[in-house]
Amino acid sequence: MKKVLTIAGSDCSGGAGIQADLKTMTAHGVYGMSAITALTAQNTTGVYGVFEAPPEFVGQQLDCIFQDIRPDAVKIGMVSNASIIEVIVRKLRDYRAERIVVDPVMVATSGSRLMADAAVTTLRDRLLPIAAVITPNIPEAECLCGFVIESTDDMLRAAKNIARLLPGAVLIKGGHLTDAADDLLYCDGQAHWYHAPRVENPNTHGTGCTLSSAIACELAFGHPLPEAVGRAKEYITGALSAGLDLGKGSGPLNHCFAIREE
Numbered sequence: 001m002k003k004v005l006t007i008a009g010s011d012c013s014g015g016a017g018i019q020a021d022l023k024t025m026t027a028h029g030v031y032g033m034s035a036i037t038a039l040t041a042q043n044t045t046g047v048y049g050v051f052e053a054p055p056e057f058v059g060q061q062l063d064c065i066f067q068d069i070r071p072d073a074v075k076i077g078m079v080s081n082a083s084i085i086e087v088i089v090r091k092l093r094d095y096r097a098e099r100i101v102v103d104p105v106m107v108a109t110s111g112s113r114l115m116a117d118a119a120v121t122t123l124r125d126r127l128l129p130i131a132a133v134i135t136p137n138i139p140e141a142e143c144l145c146g147f148v149i150e151s152t153d154d155m156l157r158a159a160k161n162i163a164r165l166l167p168g169a170v171l172i173k174g175g176h177l178t179d180a181a182d183d184l185l186y187c188d189g190q191a192h193w194y195h196a197p198r199v200e201n202p203n204t205h206g207t208g209c210t211l212s213s214a215i216a217c218e219l220a221f222g223h224p225l226p227e228a229v230g231r232a233k234e235y236i237t238g239a240l241s242a243g244l245d246l247g248k249g250s251g252p253l254n255h256c257f258a259i260r261e262e
């Protein structure tokens, strides 16, 4: 069985973070493991508290994982401060971790900050260089490229600009542009578009976490990145389309639509 590790924050309401990642991994038929960077008190209406793990404890979790069950791929989500990022980079380099997917989570869709401003520089300079692919949404891509993204042409310009920051690839998610849900992968100097109709579902909590975990699973199976992204995109569209109406705000996805085996 393939093994995939998520390094991310916990969402007690189960829609995003570690919980979304592990559900995605189980639905893909891989063995999921987690190193928790922070506990959040959140639900479908917002994030009400964040309790960061001490960096050395994040390191201890990574030692326990890599010294026992080596992951085939790693997804990194919420990393709220520079010290946590530094320890993750050091450990992943020491253990020569492969197939690293970085979702540069900065702000939850509800508006709450999940990364300190000061950590963005460390993310850019230290974490992005070890990623096979990074998966910013539109506001995160704007933060990395420094200009406003309002169209698919802007997405391409931003992807080329961000690609200069890292040796790996960039997937800009278009979920925050209004008319469709088209994502752009910029990989080895080539643009790959993934077109999908917008699903009329207000319950989108955890879409970014789910997509990045699904990409990590597909990379663990050995699919080349453009194909892995295509398969992950089908998964996210399916989980959104299957619908689930839980909570008073933007509810979680339905991961039960596709319990599948590879």
Ligand SMILES: Nc1ncnc2c1ncn2[C@@H]1O[C@H](COP(=O)(O)OP(=O)(O)O)[C@@H](O)[C@H]1O
Residues within 6 Å of the ligand: 109, 136, 137, 138, 173, 174, 175, 176, 181, 182, 183, 196, 197, 198, 199, 200, 201, 204, 206, 207, 208, 209, 211, 233, 236, 237, 240
């Ligand atoms: N209403 C929607 N219909 C279809 N796909 C969507 C919808 N909203 C988001 N997506 C897709 O979900 C994935 C996550 O995108 P996005 O919501 O932009 O990221 P984040 O959750 O990080 O803000 C992308 O593949 C995006 O295209």
Ligand SMILES: Cc1ncc(COP(=O)(O)OP(=O)(O)O)c(N)n1
Residues within 6 Å of the ligand: 008, 009, 010, 011, 016, 017, 018, 040, 077, 078, 105, 107, 108, 109, 110, 114, 204, 205, 206, 207, 208, 209, 210
């Ligand atoms: C613990 C935790 N990690 C990440 C997020 C953000 O989730 P994401 O899927 O990127 O987007 P939204 O759910 O905010 O739309 C989170 N909320 N909590």
